Amino acid sequence: MAEERDSAETLVSEIHKKITDAFEVFDHEFNKTVDIREIGTIIRSLGCFPSEGELHDIIAEVEEEEPTGYIHFEKFLPVMTKVLMERKFRPIPEHLLIQAFEVLDQQKKGYLEPEELKKHLTQEGEPFTQEEMEEMFSAALDPDKNVIFYKDFVSMMTIEET
Incomplete structure (x- = not known):
């Protein structure tokens, strides 16, 4: 005791x-x-x-x-x-984030167009601000293809649970 x-x-x-x-x-x-x-x-x-x-x-x-x-x-x-x-407000696990992006990627391309993602993130749920969108795109947007390869983005942005 x-x-x-x-x-x-x-x-x-x-x-x-x-x-x-x-x-x-x-x-x-x-x-x-x-x-x-x-x-x-x-x-x-x-x-x-x-x-x-x-x-x-x-x-x-x-x-x-x-x-x-x-x-x-x-x-x-x-x-x-x-x-x-109480371990409140823990980060969302990587696999759930990928599932969320996959719901948006209905053609199963493995990427999302920036305008398509921006529409979802600024018009639904708890909307992102313009500044938050710019910040996210600076990290998420593939500079060569101008799309978001969401699996790469999610793995870059998530941290391993300790």
Whole structure:
């Protein structure tokens, strides 16, 4: 029983260190606060990938009653600790992402045209912004063929689960 408690305390301690390190990167004033616009980046750097709606829920939970535009570390730490302990917002596995692209690739060509993909990603579901589309195309678009070979793109963009 004591070993389990020590193990849990070690895990929590490691998670707190990860969160602290990530938060401090964006704490430019060294005053235990970060700009609210950086929270998504901090959360993603910790291996969590919430949707925009889920990110807004997290921000609402850690934001001050009177919004200041800044998030305080002491409010962020317990919420983010819980998220990491529960392994919430894990990345989508590579095979599921490929399946999603295959649904869009009805002719089974192995690639998608940029305009075709842009239509799906900006008009359905949680729409991408123009900036997000440009960023994705800069990484996904094959410069020679001007198409997205989605299997290559997915394997480049996914990380192995540890």
